Amino acid sequence: MWSPPRTALVTGANRGIGLAIARGLAARGDVRVLAAARRIEDARAAAATIGAEPVELDLTNPLDAETTAAWLETTHGAIDILVNNAAVLVPGDGLQVSTKEFARSLAVNTVAPFALMHALGPGMQARGWGRIVNLSSGWGAFAEGMAGPAAYATSKAALNAVTCAVAQSLGPSVKVNAACPGWVRTRMGGSDAPRSPEQGAETPIWLATLPDDGPTGGFFRDRKRVDW
Numbered sequence: 461m462w463s464p465p466r467t468a469l470v471t472g473a474n475r476g477i478g479l480a481i482a483r484g485l486a487a488r489g490d491v492r493v494l495a496a497a498r499r500i501e502d503a504r505a506a507a508a509t510i511g512a513e514p515v516e517l518d519l520t521n522p523l524d525a526e527t528t529a530a531w532l533e534t535t536h537g538a539i540d541i542l543v544n545n546a547a548v549l550v551p552g553d554g555l556q557v558s559t560k561e562f563a564r565s566l567a568v569n570t571v572a573p574f575a576l577m578h579a580l581g582p583g584m585q586a587r588g589w590g591r592i593v594n595l596s597s598g599w600g601a602f603a604e605g606m607a608g609p610a611a612y613a614t615s616k617a618a619l620n621a622v623t624c625a626v627a628q629s630l631g632p633s634v635k636v637n638a639a640c641p642g643w644v645r646t647r648m649g650g651s652d653a654p655r656s657p658e659q660g661a662e663t664p665i666w667l668a669t670l671p672d673d674g675p676t677g678g679f680f681r682d683r684k685r686v687d688w
């Protein structure tokens with residue numbers, strides 16, 4: 461059951477959709493937000509504008525990120541909501557992208573979200589309540605042709621698979637879902653995108669605050685289930 465205040469950790473909360481998610485959750489008044497960024501000064505700057513608490517969380521090395529997330533619970537208290545938002549978009553098709561950049565994409569976009577779920581999910585399960593949102597993309601959906609750059613599309617397809625696997629392990633009190641925000645005006649999405657960061661944040665915020673009879677193990681855009 462929703463019993464406020466809940467604590468949410470949002471990765472990549474210093475800009476783009478992550479900042480909009482953190483701002484939207486903080487504005488509810490019943491969610492304490494830990495705004496994570498890989499540089500603490502960026503986290504501080506963002507947190508100060510939205511009424512959140514800044515935390516440093518670099519996802520480059522997923523094993524370090526897992527340790528840091530566990531440590532955050534000892535310093536900031538139990539984390540009930542995890543929004544795996546941070547990601548990198550490396551250009552290039554399957555021959556153009558280097559193996560190094562491919563591996564970095566999977567580390568930041570897939571393995572680090574898994575590591576954070578691994579660190580925080582069991583606590584949510586033990587407390588009988590949790591919400592996990594993985595920011596995915598239609599570019600990583602087989603149903604939409606895996607249309608994105610190779611490393612990015614692969615990392616998001618794998619994130620979708622991880623979403624299913626972890627949802628099966630943590631359910632039913634911990635809802636684990638993937639969200640596609642649509643095409644959004646951010647540094648990643650570019651200035652031609654039709655959606656604002658706030659519009660992109662809407663479905664992730666909904667999934668982060670689902671009621672107890674809400675879905676788990678799904679992939680959503682505009683609050684509607686979409687095919688993997």
Ligand SMILES: NC(=O)c1ccc[n+]([C@@H]2O[C@H](COP(=O)([O-])OP(=O)(O)OC[C@H]3O[C@@H](n4cnc5c(N)ncnc54)[C@H](OP(=O)(O)O)[C@@H]3O)[C@@H](O)[C@H]2O)c1
Nearest residue numbers: 472476477498519520546547595597643644646647648649
């Ligand atoms: N924009 C779109 O049209 C669109 C469409 C579909 C899905 N998405 C997904 O939505 C999410 C947010 O995208 P966005 O458009 O807001 O992207 P963005 O503007 O490029 O922001 C990316 C965020 O991820 C952080 N990040 C990158 N590498 C990191 C690392 N190693 N450790 C910690 N943080 C790291 C960045 O931090 P720094 O500032 O330190 O670099 C930044 O806060 C992503 O998962 C993206 O794949 C976006």
